[in-house]
Amino acid sequence: MLKFVGKRLATGVGLIAALSVLTFFLLQFGAAGTAQRIAGQSASPEAVAVVEERLGLDRPPLERFGSWVADALGGDLGRSWFGGQPVVDTVTSRMAVTVTLAVGSVVLTAVIAVVLGALAAARRGWLDRLVQLLGVIGQAIPGFLMALALVLVFAIELDWFPATGYTRPSESIGGWLLSIALPVVALTVGSIGGVAQQVRGSMIDAFSRDYVRTLRSRGLSRRRVVYRHVLRNAAGPALSILGLQFVILLGGAVIVETLFSIPGLGPAALSSTSQGDIPVVMGIVVVTGVVVVLVNTLVDVAQAWVNPKVRLS
Template sequence: MLRLASVRLALSVPIMAIVATMTYFLVELVPGDPAAFLLGSGATSKQVSDLHHELGLDRPLIDRFLSWFGDLLHGDLGTSFVTNESTLTSLSRAMPVTVSVALLATIFTLVVGVTLGMLAAVRGGVADAFVQWFGSISMSIPNFWLAAVLVLIFAIKVPVLPATGYVPVASSPTDWFAHLILPTIAVGLAGVGQVAFQTRDAVADQLSREYVRTLIAAGLPRWRILGKHVLRNASGPIVTVASIGFVFALGAVVVVESIFGLPGVGTLMLTAVRIHDLPLVQGAVLMFCLVVVVANLVTDLIVAALNPRVRLT
């Protein structure tokens, strides 16, 4: 297990370096002059030139990149052009919101998807047909449309849940959860179908194995066979699909955050793009990449723990 983690961490280093390089140069290609935008349309060319020098934008591109990359190696993501606040500080404040929604959405996807998949594999017939229908519908609904519908129903028509805002979990766990219920459903429903289909196929495959018939003949309760043996042996591909769903959930949160007024990284990044705050955009992209790398590492470790055959020895 330790060797597996070491290999995955070693592979993540060049990936992060490549992403950092591509992120920097792609963000630099964004049209518009940050200095001119910050000063407004009434600024003189002298004022724009002075701000270019103050922000370091008058230096050659390669020099700016090497300086930025060197600071990055020391954990410095730069400083916001607009607020003059450390990019790392801004992201550290916003990232818990985004990760909270993505994690809750992934848990929601797993619970509902695995339950439906198990039902389809064990019962078959009408249950299987319903799961296939529901899974296909869930994957087809745009999350931004679902978010608007959820707000309309549960925050306006029947006001039982808050429509916007965020409460830190340390302040009130109950209010924190209440504010994230609707975003969680809006983001997580799209992945239910994929998890349900994967669970259905994996469980059906395990149910056809010889060891299941042996356990049934030995008189073990059906629920114990399904929970302890079948689901465990089928969990590898399910966990992998859930990991991919978490990555997609991070992307969906960027859109959904603006609908629910959540102060997450998605909202922060969209605002930074609009006001040409390049260090904040670059830092947000790198932070997303880091979260994805960590999620993939955790997934590999979970799969290895569930299935010793994939461990490196």
């Protein structure tokens, strides 16, 4: 198992390295404009040159990238060119908020999708068709449109939840749950259908296997066969798509966090990219990459535990 995890982590490190190189050199195309914005649109070329020297933009890109890598390996991602705050503090605090939304959505998706998928597979007929229809509708509705609909109904009309804003758990657990409820639901709706369909398909395939008929012929109840054996065999594909959904939700959180005024990575990514704040953008890319690699590794470990054959693949 350790060798299995080591291979996955090594692959993840390579992915993060490639992503860092690609992002850094793509950002260089707008670096000169960033110095002009910091110095002011009416600043003289001399003043812009002073800013470029302070930011290190007067050095060759390869040299700057080497310096960034050396600092990053030591845990220093630099400081924001515009605010001056340490990038590590900014990104990690905001990442905690974004990951909370993504994890909450994944958990809610897993619970609802497994129930719907299992019901659709076990009771073929109108319920099966209804689950498939709901899944298609959920996937067809854009996340931002769902978010606006939830705000209109549950925040404005019913006044059950706050329309915008974020309450930290340290301030109030109840307020925190209320502030993330609508964003989590908005992220969840679009992902339920895909996971439910995967669970349904895996369970239907498992029902046709010989071991299920053998277990039933030995007198085991249908419920026991489903919960003890069929669901476990369907768990592997479901875990794979849940891991993929987590990555997608991290991206979808950018729009949802902006709509709900939640201080996650979304608003920071948009503002730093539009400003050309390279240290913050690089910090977001690297930290997000690390989170994705860790989550995928955990999913692979869970799959290997459920199905030992995965370790040999």
